Amino acid sequence: MSANDRLTRSLPHLQNLIKRDSDAYREDFKLQYLHFESQFMELTAKPDTWNKSLAENISFVSQVAHCYPDECKGLSQMFIDVLRLYSTLLNNDVRLVIVRALILMRNRGLIDCIQLCELFFLRLLQCQDRLLRVTIQTHIINDIKKQNEKHKNNKLNSTLQNFMCTIIKESNAIAVKMAL
Numbered sequence: 001m002s003a004n005d006r007l008t009r010s011l012p013h014l015q016n017l018i019k020r021d022s023d024a025y026r027e028d029f030k031l032q033y034l035h036f037e038s039q040f041m042e043l044t045a046k047p048d049t050w051n052k053s054l055a056e057n058i059s060f061v062s063q064v065a066h067c068y069p070d071e072c073k074g075l076s077q078m079f080i081d082v083l084r085l086y087s088t089l090l091n092n093d094v095r096l097v098i099v100r101a102l103i104l105m106r107n108r109g110l111i112d113c114i115q116l117c118e119l120f121f122l123r124l125l126q127c128q129d130r131l132l133r134v135t136i137q138t139h140i141i142n143d144i145k146k147q148n149e150k151h152k153n154n155k156l157n158s159t160l161q162n163f164m165c166t167i168i169k170e171s172n173a174i175a176v177k178m179a180l
Contacts, residue, residue: 022067047086062101087123
């Protein structure tokens with residue numbers, strides 16, 4: 001094994017290399033992405049177990065997804081689908097890692113604001129996880145502020161207001177409180 005092979009096995013180091021020259025490390029990324037996919041499929045079999053390696057891979061893939069848009073085009077939907085299906089069954093730490101990955105991808109413009117708000121309000125605020133709810137609330141507030149920073153985004157604001165009105169009619173007290 002060459003020194004370069006050993007260096008690329010470290011995810012933070014590989015992440016750094018990919019961000020500097022994504023084309024040169026495309027094959028390394030593809031191998032790591034295949035490993036991530038196999039681990040992620042195991043998550044659906046045992047959603048309530050903590051897997052540190054999977055958490056590291058989720059963070060890694062979400063950090064470099066913008067470097068490989070073709071390879072990662074279904075990544076956000078994969079995360080969203082798992083959260084929709086297993087929102088209350090997932091291990092708290094794994095769920096938080098996935099939510100943070102989605103937030104990172106949203107901050108990089110890889111996910112639509114409304115799509116993420118729907119997931120957060122309709123599924124994840126039902127979870128009995130205070131840290132998750134605080135993370136979601138902080139993100140939503142900061143995201144709306146960011147969208148209106150340079151100029152008022154009337155289309156987004158109108159869509160969000162309509163969405164929040166539908167949330168207020170829901171029976172989930174936590175989601176209603178946050179929508180207000």
